[in-house]
Amino acid sequence: MIPEDFTYFAPGSLPEVWDLLRQHPDDAKILAGGQSLIPLMKFRLATPAYLIDLRKVPGLDTLAERDGALVIGAMVREAATEHSQLIQRRYPGIHEASAVVADPLVRNFATIGGNIAHADPANDHPAMLLALRASVVAHGPNGQRTIPLDDFLVDTMETSLAPDEVLTEIHVPQPAPRSGSTYLKLERKVGDYAIAAVGVQITLDGDVCTQAGIGLTNVGPKAVRATQAEMFLTGKQPTEDVIREAARLAAAAAQPVSDLHGPEDYKRAMIRTLTARALREATQRARAGGVSA
Amino acid sequence: MTTQHVQMTINGQPYAADIEPRLLLVHFIREVANLTGTHIGCDTTSCGACTVLVNGVPAKSCTLFAVQMDGAAISTVEGLEQNGALHPVQEGFFEEHGLQCGFCTPGMMMTAVAFLAQNPNPTDDEIRRAISGNLCRCTGYVNIVKSIQYAAKKQREAQTAPAAPAEPAEAIR
Numbered sequence: 001m002i003p004e005d006f007t008y009f010a011p012g013s014l015p016e017v018w019d020l021l022r023q024h025p026d027d028a029k030i031l032a033g034g035q036s037l038i039p040l041m042k043f044r045l046a047t048p049a050y051l052i053d054l055r056k057v058p059g060l061d062t063l064a065e066r067d068g069a070l071v072i073g074a075m076v077r078e079a080a081t082e083h084s085q086l087i088q089r090r091y092p093g094i095h096e097a098s099a100v101v102a103d104p105l106v107r108n109f110a111t112i113g114g115n116i117a118h119a120d121p122a123n124d125h126p127a128m129l130l131a132l133r134a135s136v137v138a139h140g141p142n143g144q145r146t147i148p149l150d151d152f153l154v155d156t157m158e159t160s161l162a163p164d165e166v167l168t169e170i171h172v173p174q175p176a177p178r179s180g181s182t183y184l185k186l187e188r189k190v191g192d193y194a195i196a197a198v199g200v201q202i203t204l205d206g207d208v209c210t211q212a213g214i215g216l217t218n219v220g221p222k223a224v225r226a227t228q229a230e231m232f233l234t235g236k237q238p239t240e241d242v243i244r245e246a247a248r249l250a251a252a253a254a255q256p257v258s259d260l261h262g263p264e265d266y267k268r269a270m271i272r273t274l275t276a277r278a279l280r281e282a283t284q285r286a287r288a289g290g291v292s293a
Numbered sequence: 294m295t296t297q298h299v300q301m302t303i304n305g306q307p308y309a310a311d312i313e314p315r316l317l318l319v320h321f322i323r324e325v326a327n328l329t330g331t332h333i334g335c336d337t338t339s340c341g342a343c344t345v346l347v348n349g350v351p352a353k354s355c356t357l358f359a360v361q362m363d364g365a366a367i368s369t370v371e372g373l374e375q376n377g378a379l380h381p382v383q384e385g386f387f388e389e390h391g392l393q394c395g396f397c398t399p400g401m402m403m404t405a406v407a408f409l410a411q412n413p414n415p416t417d418d419e420i421r422r423a424i425s426g427n428l429c430r431c432t433g434y435v436n437i438v439k440s441i442q443y444a445a446k447k448q449r450e451a452q453t454a455p456a457a458p459a460e461p462a463e464a465i466r
């Protein structure tokens with residue numbers, strides 16, 4: 001399959017990227033790993049006239065903790081977060097989400113930044129990063145701003161990035177002591193998008209949950225935050241009864257649509273089951289001392 | 294229609310051409326460099342028949358533009374054999390009956406070469422995960438796993454022998 005003709009740029013700095021975006025406000029697209037955009041272009045579902053590749057822009061490959069947050073640069077590949085010791089140890093939910101995106105070959109090029117900027121509700125990172133209360137840095141010619149992920153994700157394939165802004169970094173607050181995170185995905189086989197998936201983070205003080213984050217994948221026009229379930233958990237001991245009720249509330253927040261993978265009520269039931277499992281796992285991780293420095 | 298100049302190496306040989314930016318890497322390899330060992334199967338990023346190494350990292354060449362590869366070092370199945378001797382991975386597929394129709398084999402082998410450079414002593418399960426982006430419609434995978442284990446063992450033995458070790462692929466960043 002041959003995409004529509006386009007002009008390709010690989011600028012060496014952000015200011016050059018902004019200039020190109022300003023010159024072509026309606027028909028330019030940023031290219032990161034290309035693993036979402038190139039398939040769309042091959043099907044001619046996307047027909048940008050200009051592609052602006054970020055591969056030569058310096059400073060977009062940070063993967064480190066800095067000033068109380070994990071910083072994931074826009075060009076960090078899924079394979080890097082999948083295999084990073086830091087991520088495996090301190091952000092197991094991100095590790096688990098990376099490991100179920102597409103397949104190992106796609107993950108060698110696909111980026112976390114592209115996974116969020118694409119804003120497909122079927123993408124795996126948005127739900128996990130909602131649970132972790134992440135934000136994104138949008139950098140444009142007039143400076144940079146930090147946008148909570150809740151506000152960044154607007155609708156299906158729509159974000160609050162301005163036409164001349166580039167997503168440069170993702171910031172994930174460092175987990176408090178006695179925190180645990182996990183990502184659970186139901187998929188038919190490797191390479192499939194989620195039928196349903198859930199990302200969770202639990203923080204405990206003693207045995208009381210002081211903060212809960214729950215994000216849901218592919219059961220709405222964008223990744224869904226299960227706000228009622230989060231509020232219900234906060235201030236309570238995560239006993240089996242509490243977990244079951246929180247899972248019920250998360251399923252009620254889901255807005256799935258029936259498709260070849262199953263009817264609405266099936267998907268809602270899967271969200272309930274996955275949420276309960278994820279909450280048990282995250283609680284256990286938090287109790288086990290959670291993340292170590 | 295505008296064209297753009299690219300240059301890259303494929304199996305160490307330099308290639309340069311003026312191409313349309315929309316030319317996919319797999320078409321550059323097959324139609325500009327005339328190396329038809331790299332296959333096109335699904336053309337939708339699913340099967341891995343088009344797998345090549347980009348600076349040592351395996352990727353699906355049907356889902357990359359050739360212009361993105363300006364300055365890159367590409368490795369394809371044609372580069373595995375050295376001085377008439379099969380690469381240990383090729384030898385493994387031969388010895389362990391790792392192919393039937395052979396359509397998936399070039400991609401499968403390129404994934405295996407890069408994987409063994411990272412993990413020289415894998416479990417069967419680790420091999421299955423590593424090749425989970427490469428589909429085979431013939432073998433049922435059992436003999437492919439055996440073939441890769443054969444190559445792993447052969448490469449480990451070569452490492453302990455005094456001969457020069459194989460060059461490791463560049464780490465995935």
Ligand SMILES: Cc1cc2nc3c(=O)[nH]c(=O)nc-3n(C[C@H](O)[C@H](O)[C@H](O)COP(=O)(O)OP(=O)(O)OC[C@H]3O[C@@H](n4cnc5c(N)ncnc54)[C@H](O)[C@@H]3O)c2cc1C
Pocket residue numbers: 029030031032033034035036037038039054074078100101102103106109110111112113114115117118122123124125161165166167168191192193194337338339
């Ligand atoms: C076979 C297959 C299976 C897949 N399975 C999954 C899956 O299970 N789960 C999943 O989550 N995804 C899946 N994907 C989708 C894809 O792999 C991911 O979404 C990937 O992480 C996208 O990142 P990328 O770098 O390739 O983005 P690109 O394709 O380069 O870009 C995607 C979009 O984001 C924009 N963009 C990218 N970076 C920036 C930036 N820094 N600033 C502003 N805009 C930007 C681009 O303009 C484009 O619109 C699959 C893809 C394939 C081909």
Ligand code: FES
Pocket residue numbers: 332333334335336337338339340341342343344353354355356
């Ligand atoms: S042809 Fe590239 S993945 Fe199938």
Ligand code: FES
Pocket residue numbers: 391392393394395396397398428429430431432
């Ligand atoms: S040998 Fe036929 S597809 Fe693998």
